[in-house]
Structure formats: C-alpha cells, structure tokens
Amino acid sequence: MTPQDNRKLKVFECFKSIQGESTYAGRLCYFIRLAGCNLRCSYCDTQKALSFDSHTEILTPEELTQRAVSSGCNLVEITGGEPLMQLENVCVLCERLIAAGGMTVLIETNGSIDASSLPPEVIRIFDWKTPSSGESSKMNLDNYRYLRKCDQVKFVISNRTDYDFMLRKVKDFSLFRKTENILASPVSGSMDGAELISWMLEDNFPGRLNIQLHKCFKDVL
Ligand code: SF4
Numbered sequence: 643m644t645p646q647d648n649r650k651l652k653v654f655e656c657f658k659s660i661q662g663e664s665t666y667a668g669r670l671c672y673f674i675r676l677a678g679c680n681l682r683c684s685y686c687d688t689q690k691a692l693s694f695d696s697h698t699e700i701l702t703p704e705e706l707t708q709r710a711v712s713s714g715c716n717l718v719e720i721t722g723g724e725p726l727m728q729l730e731n732v733c734v735l736c737e738r739l740i741a742a743g744g745m746t747v748l749i750e751t752n753g754s755i756d757a758s759s760l761p762p763e764v765i766r767i768f769d770w771k772t773p774s775s776g777e778s779s780k781m782n783l784d785n786y787r788y789l790r791k792c793d794q795v796k797f798v799i800s801n802r803t804d805y806d807f808m809l810r811k812v813k814d815f816s817l818f819r820k821t822e823n824i825l826a827s828p829v830s831g832s833m834d835g836a837e838l839i840s841w842m843l844e845d846n847f848p849g850r851l852n853i854q855l856h857k858c859f860k861d862v863l
Contacts, residue, residue, distance in 0.1 A: 652677040652697035662856030672713040679723040683775040703735035719748040726755035774800035794823035824849035
C-alpha cells in the first residue's frame with residue numbers, strides 16, 4: 643500500500659437528496675455514507691452499511707470532495723455506519739470539503755467515539771443512543787460535556803422510557819445551556835409522533851420535534 647492508499651475511505655454510497663433530519667431538514671444535501679459501524683442498534687435502518695467490508699468503493703478525500711462539489715449542493719453530510727471509525731481520514735475529508743469553499747459540512751455520529759479532533763468548522767450531530775437502541779451505555783460522554791452552540795444532539799425515541807432518559811440527560815449535562823439544537827426523533831413505525839408531541843407540550847420541552855422527512859417521501863427520495 644502506498645501512503646496515498648492509506649488516505650482512502652471505505653464508502654458505502656454517495657447520493658444527492660433532501661436532508662431528512664436535524665435543523666437542516668428540507669435542504670438539498672450531498673450525502674457521503676461510509677461503511678462500518680461499531681454499534682448494533684435495535685432499530686438500525688442502515689444495516690447494509692454496518693460491516694466494514696460493505697463498502698462499494700474506496701475513494702480518496704480528494705475524489706469525494708470532487709463529487710460533492712460536482713453535486714452542486716452547498717450542504718454535505720458525512721454519515722454511516724459510524725463515520726468516526728475512519729476518523730483520521732474523515733478529518734482530511736472535512737478539511738478538503740471546507741477548503742473547496744461554499745459548503746456547510748455536517749457529520750452525523752453515534753456519539754461513541756471522541757469527536758474532538760474534527761475541524762472546528764464541521765457541525766457535529768450526535769445521536770445519543772437511548773435505552774431502546776440497546777447501545778446507550780456505549781456513549782463517549784466527553785462529546786456531550788464539550789458541545790458547541792452549533793452542534794446538535796438527537797435522541798431517537800421509541801417509548802416513554804426513552805423520552806424520560808432524554809429528559810434526564812438534558813438536565814444532567816445542561817444541554818440547553820450549550821446548544822438549543824436538541825432533537826426528539828420518534829422512531830418511524832413504532833413511536834406515535836402525536837403522543838411524543840403531547841409529552842413535549844406537557845413538559846414545555848424546548849427542543850425540536852425531528853420528523854424523518856426522507857421516510858415521509860420514500861417513494862421519491
Ligand atoms: S449507530 Fe447508526 S448505523 Fe450504527 S447500528 Fe446504530 S443506527 Fe445503525
């Protein structure tokens with residue numbers, strides 16, 4: 643392997659679509675989905691990308707940046723699987739995307755790996771695993787201690803236990819003092835969104851309901 647090969651990333655897929663989640667929901671976005679994940683959540687909807695060997699391509703940060711630029715999108719999300727499993731090369735990819743200019747770079751991570759070495763321009767979306775995922779004990783809690791105002795924290799809610807867990811973490815980690823981007827995301831098909839809204843109303847929960855837009859329009863997206 644040459645040093646250049648060492649800088650390659652295992653990619654599951656790249657595509658242009660509508661951003662379905664986060665405060666960027668509804669915007670056109672270029673997605674770079676990397677292969678491999680260190681967790682096995684009960685409700686995972688990207689099972690095909692979980693194995694490190696599920697990659698369909700192996701590309702350099704430069705090649706991926708070229709694709710993102712060619713997409714014409716000014717929003718790029720690096721996701722997975724768990725993108726931080728390829729942390730060193732993901733940092734290089736983020737640097738290249740930022741240097742290309744004009745793009746907001748998001749990274750969605752499961753929160754189990756230290757994200758502090760990502761370039762500061764990158765907006766980090768942490769998926770804080772709730773009890774129903776079966777993986778809530780795997781979080782790297784420093785990620786939540788050192789949140790920045792621009793970062794976002796998503797809690798995927800399957801039931802009341804998950805919702806109460808979210809309330810506890812929000813309080814224990816003073817999350818709203820760090821960012822107002824706290825997202826409560828009902829699991830599609832198992833959590834009634836109306837019920838989640840009623841809990842949020844009851845508690846005056848100042849976070850944001852995070853509906854997965856891409857699942858509402860799965861025939862076209
Ligand atoms: S972290 Fe994400 S990709 Fe990994 S198993 Fe959980 S839901 Fe699936």
